[in-house]
Amino acid sequence: MYNKGLIIPGLVVFVFIATFPLWYNGLSAGTAPKPEPPPGGEKTCVAPKEVMRSQHMVMLNQWRDEALRDGLRTAVPADGKEYRKGLQLACMSCHTNKDKFCDACHNYVAVQPYCWSCHLAPADIAAKKEKP
């Protein structure tokens, strides 16, 4: 191997820099977020907890396509209640605190879903109502 003296230290420096964020945090990802359960005390969602955790984004996309493009706006039953398909109509009716529910995890994993550029969080709606 030519230039062994340069390449090996170079690789060591590269690996150190590339993994620096991990070292810096002491190989810990910080405390995992705990999204707030519905303040209203609802216990049953439209799907089991595990499914919602891993698949809620898929479900929202399906709802979107069904409601907007296929005209299937039938309500979704859960625990004797019926929820109309939609982020504002279904999800936020129980999970009224976006900061403590949606953002808790999304901020932790650094994803920025574009839902909120159009859809209204309950806090947005309340803020407008207070104004004269």
Added chain:
Amino acid sequence: MDNNRRSFLKIAGITALAGIGAPVAAHLSSSPAFANSENNAAAQTGHEAAGESEKHSGVRLGMVIDMRKFYGQPDMLDKVIASCNKAHNIPHIVDGNGKTDRKSEIKWIWKAPYADVFADQWVEQSVAHPSKTIAENDFLVLCNHCNQPACVRVCPTKATFVLKENGIVAMDYHRCIGCRFCMMACPYGARSFNWKDPRPYISEYNPNFPTRMRGVVEKCTFCEERLALGQQPACVEAVQDSNAIVFGDLNNPESQIRQVLARENTIQRSPAYGTQPSVFYIV
């Protein structure tokens, strides 16, 4: 060598002729002019029957606006417009002086003078001679939910499309890339572009409807979301007592809208464009 080349060219020429000639021959023999006359007639009636059923199958939602009930009552027009604006979180965009910003304005249903609404019939004052009532009153205008929508044809992402169930020209804001082709295509100016974030210009939100974001095109959707709940469109509901706007299925001869259309003389906006608008006016 010469001889070989000569025979090769001959074979190549014959092959090329056969290649070109075969499809032409096949096409000619299958075309109606050469086909058996009996088959031809059967095919034609079959085609007509299919066309007939296609024309009347399914729901095509439409609207009749009885302008006679709005004449001399600008408040009523404003009431209709306000009900729509409220239901759909439509911003009222104002410029620095607090006036409506005509450039960034968002309109789903709005009012305009006869000359703008029925431009092709106006031509020139000296030729058209509209009645005094027509000339002095504003008209309600909205998306015509055309049967042949030009906007849908040009949309590169299918963000605007026709709902098969009811013929509504719908919008999917998730897909809109803001290219504004649809705005160029629409002969009725029924589409508005969000030049800026609309939220600061909305005074109060309807919690059951989203807003839009900067960079998408929006328009009237015949209150698709209200129809799903069994409600009438917001504008229809706003003037329900006077029955000034009739909404219903244009394909159903029994529907109220068809009764009105059968009874009254109605006009459409610029029918000559061939877009086949679903909004009719009694003027």
